[in-house]
Amino acid sequence: xxxxxxxxxxxxxxxxxxxxxxxxxxxxxxxxxxxxxxxxxxxxxxxxxxxxxxxxxxxxxxxxxxxxxxxxxxxxxxxxxxxxxxxxxxxxxxxxxxxxxxxxxxxxxxxxxxxxxxxxxxxxxxxxxxxxxxxxxxxxxxxxxxxxxxxxxxxxxxxxxxxxxxxxxxxxxxxxxxxxxxxxxxxxxxxxxxxxxxxxxxxxxxxxxxxxxxxxxxxxxxxxxxxxxxxxxxxxxxxxxxxxxxxxxxxxxxx
Amino acid sequence: xxxxxxxxxxxxxxxxxxxxxxxxxxxxxxxxxxxxxxxxxxxxxxxxxxxxxxxxxxxxxxxxxxxxxxxxxxxxxxxxxxxxxxxxxxxxxxxxxxxxxxxxxxxxxxxxxxxxxxxxxxxxxxxxxxxxxxxxxxxxxxxxxxxxxxxxxxxxxxxxxxxxxxxxxxxxxxxxxxxxxxxxxxxxxxxxxxxxxxxxxxxxxxxxxxxxxxxxxxxxxxxxxxxxxxxxxxxxxxxxxxxxxxxxxxxxxxx
Numbered sequence: 001x002x003x004x005x006x007x008x009x010x011x012x013x014x015x016x017x018x019x020x021x022x023x024x025x026x027x028x029x030x031x032x033x034x035x036x037x038x039x040x041x042x043x044x045x046x047x048x049x050x051x052x053x054x055x056x057x058x059x060x061x062x063x064x065x066x067x068x069x070x071x072x073x074x075x076x077x078x079x080x081x082x083x084x085x086x087x088x089x090x091x092x093x094x095x096x097x098x099x100x101x102x103x104x105x106x107x108x109x110x111x112x113x114x115x116x117x118x119x120x121x122x123x124x125x126x127x128x129x130x131x132x133x134x135x136x137x138x139x140x141x142x143x144x145x146x147x148x149x150x151x152x153x154x155x156x157x158x159x160x161x162x163x164x165x166x167x168x169x170x171x172x173x174x175x176x177x178x179x180x181x182x183x184x185x186x187x188x189x190x191x192x193x194x195x196x197x198x199x200x201x202x203x204x205x206x207x208x209x210x211x212x213x214x215x216x217x218x219x220x221x222x223x224x225x226x227x228x229x230x231x232x233x234x235x236x237x238x239x240x241x242x243x244x245x246x247x248x249x250x251x252x253x254x255x
Numbered sequence: 256x257x258x259x260x261x262x263x264x265x266x267x268x269x270x271x272x273x274x275x276x277x278x279x280x281x282x283x284x285x286x287x288x289x290x291x292x293x294x295x296x297x298x299x300x301x302x303x304x305x306x307x308x309x310x311x312x313x314x315x316x317x318x319x320x321x322x323x324x325x326x327x328x329x330x331x332x333x334x335x336x337x338x339x340x341x342x343x344x345x346x347x348x349x350x351x352x353x354x355x356x357x358x359x360x361x362x363x364x365x366x367x368x369x370x371x372x373x374x375x376x377x378x379x380x381x382x383x384x385x386x387x388x389x390x391x392x393x394x395x396x397x398x399x400x401x402x403x404x405x406x407x408x409x410x411x412x413x414x415x416x417x418x419x420x421x422x423x424x425x426x427x428x429x430x431x432x433x434x435x436x437x438x439x440x441x442x443x444x445x446x447x448x449x450x451x452x453x454x455x456x457x458x459x460x461x462x463x464x465x466x467x468x469x470x471x472x473x474x475x476x477x478x479x480x481x482x483x484x485x486x487x488x489x490x491x492x493x494x495x496x497x498x499x500x501x502x503x504x505x506x507x508x509x510x
Contacts, residue, residue: 102415115416118409119457122419125410126381154373155380160357161370164377165432165444166425173420189420193448202374 053109057097057137062130063151066205070149070229074138095137095178099124123174131155135171135208137178144183145211148175149229152204163200168226168236175208176222176240183212184220187242194238205229210240218244308364312352312392317385318406321460325404325484329393350392350433354379378429386410390426390463392433399438400466403430404484407459418455423481423491430463431477431495438467439475442497449493460484465495473499 059068077092099121102108123133134151150171158164173192180187200206206226213221219241226236314323332347354376357363378388389406405426413419428447435442455461461481468476474496481491 100415101413112415116409116412116457119412119416120410122411122413122422125387125412132380154371155375156377157371157374157380158356158377159443160355160367161374164425165428165447166421167377169424169428169447169449170419170421173424177420188414188454189451191448191450192420192424193446194424195446196444199443202371 053098053100053103053112055096056099056124057094057135060129060134062134062153064203064205066229067134067149067151070205070207071136074136074147074149078138091140091142092138093141095139097124097135097137123170126155133167133171135174137175139179139182141182143211144179145209146175146179146182148178148208148210150206150208150226152200152202152206154202157202159199161202163202163204165194165196168196168200169194171208172224172226172236172238172240176210176224176238177242179210179212180220180222180240180242184215184242184244186245187220188245189240190219190243191241192238193240194236196236197234198236200226200235206235207231213239220244308353308358308367310351311354311379312349312390315384315389317389317408319458319460321484322389322404322406325460325462326391329391329402329404333393346395346397347393348396350394352379352390352392378425381410388422388426390429392430394434394437396437398466399434400464401430401434401437403433403463403465405461405463405481407455407457407461409457412457414454416457418457418459420449420451423451423455424449426463427479427481427491427493427495431465431479431493432497434465434467435475435477435495435497439470439497439499441500442475443500444495445474445498446496447493448495449491451491452489453491455481455490461490462486468494475499 059071063071074092075094077090079090079093098104100108100112100119101121102112102115105111123135126132130151131153132155134153135148137146137148139146148171152163152167156163156167158167169192172194173189176192177187177189207229208224208226210222210224213223215221220243222240222242224236224238224240225234226238227234314326318326329347330349332345334345334348353359355363355367355374356376357367357370360366378390381387385406386408387410389408390403392401392403394401403426407418407422411418411422413422424447427449428444431447432442432444462484463479463481465477465479468478470476475498477495477497479491479493479495480489481493482489
């Protein structure tokens with residue numbers, strides 16, 4: 001039962017789950033590493049519904065010049081991915097971001113129409129661009145860290161003119177969970193410990209840095225901090241703990 | 256500058272801030288305790304824009320029978336508030352919930368049109384009833400605790416079919432912040448430490464219990480747990496720390 005799949009793993013909720021864990025074996029041509037499961041499938045698939053879901057982490061007209069500038073900076077550092085595999089190898093990669101975590105799986109765009117079709121990822125649930133969470137996650141596999149550029153929209157208010165603490169927590173969970181799933185495969189959030197250092201005005205553009213602290217058996221520890229884009233101002237610091245889960249657990253078993 | 260008001264204080268972001276801190280003295284007829292600032296003003300005011308903002312924590316057609324049942328249970332325990340002050344005194348009170356924290360202040364409904372008019376409280380930013388956060392907070396002043404009944408809508412998804420960890424964090428911040436502001440006046444969140452014990456399916460109705468742990472000078476410590484409505488299942492446990500802020504701090508001063 002997909003309804004029993006354990007809870008999310010960062011914004012890319014299913015990024016640690018390989019397609020063969022979700023779908024019958026015969027629909028897959030390629031066994032993929034957890035790294036590959038978050039890459040849009042560019043190879044030919046026998047699965048008839050493998051059209052690409054929309055990537056919400058693309059530049060759009062709601063982005064401020066500051067947001068665009070930081071995006072351009074990291075995008076220029078990224079690996080380029082071409083059809084024939086001849087892209088340039090660089091340390092960073094931009095991760096796609098869909099409006100349901102199930103879409104990260106091959107055939108997920110189809111499954112998402114069958115299973116609770118009206119559900120939407122919390123961070124991508126408002127259609128109006130720029131109104132809530134505008135963000136892109138860049139990951140550096142070698143250094144086991146990632147950076148998210150995040151622009152906080154007008155619908156994320158807490159106190160007048162400032163971002164709600166829950167919206168900041170949501171982004172920290174999202175970014176640390178993305179990194180943990182990237183490094184450790186299927187995981188679920190076990191703990192978030194967040195220190196709020198300074199209030200964040202609405203419309204701010206900030207960086208959310210996350211790095212691997214350590215992995216101990218089934219536990220992946222991630223640290224995170226939220227800063228201004230020039231990194232001179234600290235808004236928030238956090239630690240996060242994720243626990244690896246078995247495929248059985250995902251499907252409702254406790255084993 | 257209202258734009259410099261420090262960040263939110265739970266769902267009721269300005270509940271600890273008395274109207275006289277936001278508006279010129281001459282617009283106020285009554286000095287009010289922090290308790291009174293979160294009560295809809297039923298007394299006559301000279302302020303010309305004191306019409307009541309809409310209370311989003313009223314029963315509506317999106318509520319499941321379980322949500323309505325829990326609401327009815329706590330509502331029956333509530334103090335009744337009448338125009339002539341002859342209501343029955345009971346230990347619980349239902350708190351109102353607006354779509355901007357500034358509306359808790361007298362005249363706030365007017366100010367909200369002047370100051371960043373398009374901003375909306377993060378937990379009340381989607382018009383469709385039932386799609387995101389449906390919740391009501393009941394507070395027990397004598398016991399220094401509160402209970403929130405929360406129904407998680409389809410737009411709060413993390414992993415398929417389950418509530419995003421950030422949405423749970425948002426509600427914990429909201430409910431613990433509401434209690435802290437209720438007890439300590441103007442505060443801001445300093446720390447949230449959240450243990451996720453069990454994944455929460457979408458459409459769940461849960462209770463968020465929050466209680467005062469202790470107050471040490473400017474620090475208010477709150478504990479919280481999220482359970483099923485019969486309290487047999489534990490979803491989440493958390494502690495929260497709030498720091499009292501001065502009016503000067505709210506308006507941009509560090510003193």
